[in-house]
Amino acid sequence: MASSKQRLDQLLVMRALAASRPQAQRLIMAGKVRVAGQLADKPGRRIAADAELSVAAGERFVGRGGAKLEHAFQTFGLQASGLICLDIGASSGGFTDCLLQHGAAKVYAIDVGRGQLHQKLRQDPRVVIMDKTNARYLRPDDLGELADLAVMDVSFISLTKVMPAIKDMLRPGAHLLTLIKPQFEAGRQEVGRGGVVREAAVRQRVIEQLRQWGTEQLGLRWLGVC
Incomplete structure (x- = not known):
């Protein structure tokens, strides 16, 4: 038929x-x-x-991060339909936009800055704007509910400083997707001009250290890298 x-x-x-x-x-x-x-x-x-x-990548979302998150969703077979989500380091909202387009029920758009979120997202009733909020110090009571999914894009801080607080904001069985930025994880002597880590061995070591730390210290299950 x-x-x-x-x-x-x-x-x-x-x-x-x-x-x-x-x-x-x-x-x-x-x-x-x-x-x-x-x-x-x-x-x-x-x-x-x-x-x-x-x-075409980058055309669907208000920020370039949306295409990156879309790639992760496709790679790991994840979905956001009906979920309560956290967008840590929301900025203009590329990740938030992607989550909403995948049917998220609610997205907490969290950022230490202020007024960066795209106007389209600011007007969406599913978005809870949390400007001037340092995710490192978030506690479950700050939201009044636990989330099913967290996505994260933070700068100028190691993920090891932020992820413990985010883990406590998630329900059992939830997923956490994060960008890994080696320049904020490697030693100062390993970061070149412009904040670029050029050595592939250093980048790979950073990933492995985060994998080991997350599984051993936080009890997370590693999905992989894409």
């Missing part, structure tokens, strides 16, 4: 590849959408409901 057909713009929204039909239409008209690998330029085109769709 042939698959039922849907409008391309509607299908993008149904697949969480666009936040709304107007956004889907803009992406299609801008040449950012492919169906089964072929460029699609008509929002009203009817295609099979199970057709392979792709959107």
Whole structure:
């Protein structure tokens, strides 16, 4: 039996590849959408409901972090539908946007800065804005509930300083996804100009040290790196 057909713009929204039909239409008209690998330029085109769709990376989200989180979701087979989520180091909200497009019920957008979150996200009732908040000192009572998923992108601090507090904010069986920035984990002598760690061996050692620390000190189960 042939698959039922849907409008391309509607299908993008149904697949969480666009936040709304107007956004889907803009992406299609801008040449950012492919169906089964072929460029699609008509929002009203009817295609099979199970057709392979792709959107150019970085176009779906308000910040570049969204594409990074999307890659992690695909790599590890995770989802956010109906979940309570934490976005640590939310900034403009790339991660938050990705979580919402994947159906998150609520996202706590936490950042030490102020006023950085994209206006679209500030207006979304599912987003709880927590500006001027240092995640290192968060406690479960600060939210009044535990989260199902945490995503993290922090700078100028080691993950070992932040993750213990975040672990306490999560339900048993929850997931934590974080960017690893070697320049904030390696020794000063190992960080080059511009804050770049050029030695592959140093980067790999940082990852292994974090893996070992997380499993032994926090009791976490390591999913991997992508």
